[in-house]
Amino acid sequence: xxxxxxxxxxxxxxxxxxxxxxxxxxxxxxxxxxxxxxxxxxxxxxxxxxxxxxxxxxxxxxxxxxxxxxxxxxxxxxxxxxxxxxxxxxxxxxxxxxxxxxxxxxxxxxxxxxxxxxxxxxxxxxxxxxxxxxxxxxxxxxxxxxxxxxxxxxxxxxxxxxxxxxxxxxxxxxxxxxxxxxxxxxxxxxxxxxxxxxxxxxxxxxxxxxxxxxxxxxxxxxxxxxxxxxxxxxxxxxxxxxxxxxxxxxxxxxxxxxxxxxxxxxxxxxxxxxxxxxxxxxxxxxxxxxxxxxxxxxxxxxxxxxxxxxxxxxxxxxxx
Amino acid sequence: xxxxxxxxxxxxxxxxxxxxxxxxxxxxxxxxxxxxxxxxxxxxxxxxxxxxxxxxxxxxxxxxxxxxxxxxxxxxxxxxxxxxxxxxxxxxxxxxxxxxxxxxxxxxxxxxxxxxxxxxxxxxxxxxxxxxxxxxxxxxxxxxxxxxxxxxxxxxxxxxxxxxxxxxxxxxxxxxxxxxxxxxxxxxxxxxxxxxxxxxxxxxxxxxxxxxxxxxxxxxxxxxxxxxxxxxxxxxxxxxxxxxxxxxxxxxxxxxxxxxxxxxxxxxxxxxxxxxxxxxxxxxxxxxxxxxxxxxxxxxxxxxxxxxxxxxxxxxxxxxxxxxxxxxxxxxxxxxxxxxxxxxxxxxxxxxxxxxxxxxxxxxxxxxxxxxxxxxxxxxxxxxxxxxxxxxxxxxxxxxxxxxxxxxxxxxxxxxxxxxxxxxxxxxxx
Numbered sequence: 210x211x212x213x214x215x216x217x218x219x220x221x222x223x224x225x226x227x228x229x230x231x232x233x234x235x236x237x238x239x240x241x242x243x244x245x246x247x248x249x250x251x252x253x254x255x256x257x258x259x260x261x262x263x264x265x266x267x268x269x270x271x272x273x274x275x276x277x278x279x280x281x282x283x284x285x286x287x288x289x290x291x292x293x294x295x296x297x298x299x300x301x302x303x304x305x306x307x308x309x310x311x312x313x314x315x316x317x318x319x320x321x322x323x324x325x326x327x328x329x330x331x332x333x334x335x336x337x338x339x340x341x342x343x344x345x346x347x348x349x350x351x352x353x354x355x356x357x358x359x360x361x362x363x364x365x366x367x368x369x370x371x372x373x374x375x376x377x378x379x380x381x382x383x384x385x386x387x388x389x390x391x392x393x394x395x396x397x398x399x400x401x402x403x404x405x406x407x408x409x410x411x412x413x414x415x416x417x418x419x420x421x422x423x424x425x426x427x428x429x430x431x432x433x434x435x436x437x438x439x440x441x442x443x444x445x446x447x448x449x450x451x452x453x454x455x456x457x458x459x460x461x462x463x464x465x466x467x468x469x470x471x472x473x474x475x476x477x478x479x480x481x482x483x484x485x486x487x488x489x490x491x492x493x494x495x496x497x498x499x500x501x502x503x504x505x506x507x508x509x510x511x512x513x514x515x516x517x518x519x520x521x522x523x524x525x526x527x528x529x
Numbered sequence: 530x531x532x533x534x535x536x537x538x539x540x541x542x543x544x545x546x547x548x549x550x551x552x553x554x555x556x557x558x559x560x561x562x563x564x565x566x567x568x569x570x571x572x573x574x575x576x577x578x579x580x581x582x583x584x585x586x587x588x589x590x591x592x593x594x595x596x597x598x599x600x601x602x603x604x605x606x607x608x609x610x611x612x613x614x615x616x617x618x619x620x621x622x623x624x625x626x627x628x629x630x631x632x633x634x635x636x637x638x639x640x641x642x643x644x645x646x647x648x649x650x651x652x653x654x655x656x657x658x659x660x661x662x663x664x665x666x667x668x669x670x671x672x673x674x675x676x677x678x679x680x681x682x683x684x685x686x687x688x689x690x691x692x693x694x695x696x697x698x699x700x701x702x703x704x705x706x707x708x709x710x711x712x713x714x715x716x717x718x719x720x721x722x723x724x725x726x727x728x729x730x731x732x733x734x735x736x737x738x739x740x741x742x743x744x745x746x747x748x749x750x751x752x753x754x755x756x757x758x759x760x761x762x763x764x765x766x767x768x769x770x771x772x773x774x775x776x777x778x779x780x781x782x783x784x785x786x787x788x789x790x791x792x793x794x795x796x797x798x799x800x801x802x803x804x805x806x807x808x809x810x811x812x813x814x815x816x817x818x819x820x821x822x823x824x825x826x827x828x829x830x831x832x833x834x835x836x837x838x839x840x841x842x843x844x845x846x847x848x849x850x851x852x853x854x855x856x857x858x859x860x861x862x863x864x865x866x867x868x869x870x871x872x873x874x875x876x877x878x879x880x881x882x883x884x885x886x887x888x889x890x891x892x893x894x895x896x897x898x899x900x901x902x903x904x905x906x907x908x909x910x911x912x913x914x915x916x917x918x919x920x921x922x923x924x925x926x927x928x929x930x931x932x933x934x935x936x937x938x939x940x941x942x943x944x945x946x947x948x949x950x951x952x953x954x955x956x957x958x959x
Contacts, residue, residue: 365788385937478931
């Protein structure tokens, strides 16, 4: 900054005080600008985050300590909601369902995405077209996807059962059994999210310097060996990101199972596929127990943090 | 990326197009502002089919300056949580809001949310079935809801399917086939032998009908204690549902499911319980292609009242006076006759029930069944049942799932009963 400061005025001339003060003000302003304006540039995000991120989290924490009727009275009850939650059979059922569907959906999804990304990273005809098409499922509305798949997985006159019929399989009541409902929902999730993860992994693959591959092939490493020894380790940070985002999305699963179950919040006659988010909605909005619903929300929040942390450690260790 | 500029342009354009399509689908902004200043806009919130489409047009024409938006939600199950949100945030509720019998008691408990309609429309007790009017009032005499319809019972059946199975299909003969539920089960078994299909859609519709036929205390007693485990009406209806499932006379299509809706068109089942408000729903699910194939016969086991609603005005409405007047219009005798003709809800207005036009009405979709006569005759003899605050929740989230699990063969009778009773205590807590 000192370089841009104005040269000292000649001694004989009466100093132009006005000009000096103006330029020093300008100097101050520009210093202020450099120091503080970046905060203003990022402020909108943090303002929005405070309003839509922090405030709800804190408010939910507060409501979780109340017996809070959504359209009636509020009474402070301390940790009663959490104590009740720990002994709530339907809550643990929802936890089981959520993790079951999450694993059933996420593991094939990540392997599929890795495979597809590797495929799209090769020299092939029309690869730009395929790269675009692979994200098309992700930009379709989740409700539309869920409605179409709910029709495909219908017990009577559903397309999947019709095709299975050719192989002599009896009509499956997809909503009736735990395994069948989980598979149907996992299919919806994968259809929508595999392409998205593929694209992110593909971008990361393209950032890997080509010369590493060149020297590897000079050393006699085949394609497969290159994939294991170069591509995967280089993808580590991206894989951590992808797994974390999938965890957050998977544990909050809501729309697909609700629409699959004909809009019923119970998720099957015996809650075969009711997720934590659905149970939270059932308690908060159907039973009007907003305090209890908030406690479920916090339990979910903590679970997501824990699972993301475990995932992070696992991936960091396994892909070296 | 190794793409030429032209291909990159194409790629960007394609990506933009895809994003735009996705974005459009996600963006359905609603405009709540009236189109011209000085105009009052009233929103009417209903579920299922109330038959108000033509009536609101008529009201707009006779009341310049008033614009009405009809917001329909297909299922009561989706409607209630929405309404709860509107009330909790004190924003977004319709100016005129329909409340069904299974949820009105619960909403009446927080009476401050609702306008006392009597200050705008006066005392209308002489106009309606007395018990129906009473339910619309709070214990301290405020009028929170004007009666729309009652749910007189009948059995809707597919004429063509019964004929194909070798039964007589005209409505008198069909009514004579099943004076009691035991007779109905015999017909169902015969139908199963001949066609391999279920006669009735599911056990839960029979369960609901039977509850209203037995009457008295259902899930709650008069002091709103949950008595589902000891109530005779519940026990009788439960046993009936189990008997129907054991005899395999149902198609196991859960109500409101995709299979159920498809079943109306595909003929998966040949009969369903129809309180009169169900007529519109059957018509909608079956579609124009099946016009004239459905008909209406009497219900096994005698009359009962299943369902029916009231129109209320939330205190958050900006135009309570206009909204109350609109509610009064929609529930007056002429409107109730018009709504009945349009979509089937059975009038609760005494003048409408006595109206010659109503009594002579034949529904063209249902093979010109004289529905005015069929439903009208029993309407005045309907008796009220005790509807507790969480009636819908107990029915739909405790008893129906347990019955569905039994019907599908996944729970024993004892396990299903235990699940229902356990869930009833949770869902019924108030």
